[in-house]
Amino acid sequence: MRLQGGGKHLFRSLRARFLFHFLALTALSLLIFGSLFAYFIWRENRRLLDQARSELVEQAKEMADDLMTALSLSRRYPEASFLNLERLAQLLRLEGKLINALSLVVDREGTVIAPRPLAPRVPRRLDADLLAEAEAKAQETEIPRLGKVMVVSLPLDQQAQEGQGEYFNLVVIKGTGELVASPASTLTRYLALAGLVALVVSVVLALYLSNYVTRPLHRLSQAAWDLAHGDLDRRVEVSGDDEIARLAEHFNYMAERIARSARLQKEFVANVSHEIRTPLTSIEGFSQALLDGVVEGEEDRKRYLEIILRESGRLKRVLSQLLSLSRIDAGAWVLHPAPLSPRAFLQGLAEKLRPRAEERGLEFSLDLAEVLPEVETDSDALEQVLTNLVDNAVKFTPPGGKVTLSADLIPGGDLRIQVRDTGKGIPPEDLERVFERFFRVERSRSQDHGGSGLGLALCRELVTLLGGRISAWSEPGRGSVFTVDLPLRPLFRG
Ligand SMILES: Nc1ncnc2c1ncn2[C@@H]1O[C@H](COP(=O)(O)OP(=O)(O)O)[C@@H](O)[C@H]1O
Ligand SMILES: [Mg+2]
Incomplete structure (x- = not known):
């Protein structure tokens, strides 16, 4: 299995996707900007x-008026030298120059007849279509060598209609090229350049940003990989205060918990094997001794068999407690809640437990409040908890002491069941730890009461399942009190 994905697909990596989206966005905004600009x-x-x-x-009309005046004058006074054709041509050129246009006089067929001589660029003939317009308006067209132009054509033909003289047109041509901003104009070139610069800057920025986002992710994924492969001390550096920093923090927390749970598991296995090996070793040793026939006398043989039986019982107890704990851990413990009368239940339980206490020379008493309402709970689980607590009280109280099982209602509305004893108690520094798995005060005192240290751990798990709380109070030398508070109507999980 390989977690660090190879770049099989172009957009599988977050970095590539980020880059792509960023660039697509930039290109899109440039495109919108460019199109709007072009439109305007x-x-x-x-x-x-x-x-x-x-x-x-307008200008062409004025020019035509001037020309017609000049023409009619020249017809009226043919001898006036300033009105000859030469002069007309000059007039045409001059007026044309004034408005930066070309003015020509053409005949019916479109042949240019004035001014003469013509500049080389000027066409000798114009398309007759251009002259057909009766009404004065500017047409746009393209003329070889002149490029894009506007053409206004006006008839100079009053006389022609009267049957004297010829039909002429005045044609004014003006280039449109310099009027409009062409795509190749300086402005558009600068604009395109600016767009290009913006694009390059955003590519660089996108590269930087995508690195900025993906580098810490890369580090995290590397760390996760290392952690998954057994490097439980692997942590990542947390920098900044953003989402990725949060992720790194949570990663570290997760690694912490994984390391802790691995440590606990190791300890657990060590404890389990110890708890199982001890009785097994006894059983093995004593049965071997019996088999070898080294045990003299019926008394001793009986004592050995009793030890074997006791150790087997202890083994069985440890295994059953472990099984219960693992069922609870796996969430597989099924509760069977039912209405329960505390009075009857506790009286019955006391009858079962009293003989054990009295055997040890202890006084056993049951102390129930006047009013005890019905409670919704799982009686088997509760019995297991209380049996454990009473067993402990009996076990850790020397003969002559007293064990009390009591029940009362507390102001919060919960049912409070307590197991008190007048035994040796628990040192304050150990009081918190008695509910831990495998914890025994005796282990440090190296005294053996035949316990495994799982009893109270199981009690706590069961009481929690029942929706209640368990706590311990103790004064060394005077005794201990274990308290179980149960809600009357708990909300059972599942
Ligand atoms: N009533 C009590 N008086 C004194 N010590 C107690 C009492 N109950 C429990 N303890 C201490 O708490 C430890 C854990 O109890 P438990 O989980 O029931 O284990 P176990 O009974 O198998 O030793 C005991 O080993 C004992 O040291
Ligand atoms: Mg116990």
Whole structure:
């Protein structure tokens, strides 16, 4: 199995996806910006062209008026030298220059007849279509060597209609190229350059950002891999205060818990094997002695058999307690809650437990409050808890002492059951630990009461399952009190 994904698919890595989205976003915004800009330029161009067109029409009309005046004058006074064709041509050139346009006079077929001589770029003939317009307006067209132009054509033909003279047109041509911002204009070139710079900057930024985001993730995934492969001391550095820092913190916390649970498990296995080996060794030793026939006398033989029996019982108890604990741990312990009358239940239990106490020379008493309401609970689990507590009290109280089982209602509304004894008690520093698995005060005192240290651990688990709480109080030398508080109507899990 390989966790660090190879780049089989281009967008499988977070970094590539991040980069792609970032760039796509940038490109999109540049595109929108560019299109809007182009649209506005186009609109402005159109406005400029319209304006230029109507201006040109006006100017052409004025020019035509001038020409017609000059023409009629020249017809009336043919001898006046300042009105000859030469002069007309000059007039045309001059007026054209004034408005930065080309003005020509053409005949019916479109042949240019004035001014003469013509500049090389100027066409010798114009398309007759351009002249057909009766109404004065500017047409846009393209003329070889002149490029894109606006053309206004006006008839100079009053005389022609009267049958004297020829039909002429005045044609004014003006280039439109310099009017509008073409795609290749300086402005658009700068704009494209700016867009390119923006794109490059965002690529660099995107690379940096994607690294910034993915590097710590990479480190985390490496650490997770190491942890999964047994490096339980693996931690990651937490920097900053963002989501990734949170993730790193949680990773460290998880690693801490995994390490702790691994340690506990190791200790648990060591404890279990110790608790099982001790009785097994006794059983093995004593049965071997019996088999070898080294035991003299019926008395001794009986004593040995009793030891074997006791150790077997102890083994059985440890195994059953372990089994119960593991069932609870796995969430497989099924409760059977039912209404229970505490009075009857505790009286019955006391009858069962009294003989054991009295055998040890202890006084056993039951102390129940006047009113004890019914409680919803699992009586088997509760019996197991209380039996454990009374067993402990009997075990750790020397003969002549007293064990009391009592029940009362506490102000919170819970049922309080207590087991008190007048035994040797528990040192304050151990009081908290008696509920831990395998913990025994005696282990340090190296006294053996035949216990495993699982009894109270199991009690705590069971009471918790029942929705209650268990606590211990003790004064060394005077005795101990174990208290179980149970809600009357608990909410059972599951
Ligand atoms: N009533 C008590 N008086 C004194 N010590 C007690 C009492 N109950 C429990 N303990 C201490 O708590 C330890 C844990 O108890 P428990 O879990 O029942 O284990 P076990 O009874 O198998 O030794 C005991 O070994 C004992 O040291
Ligand atoms: Mg016990």
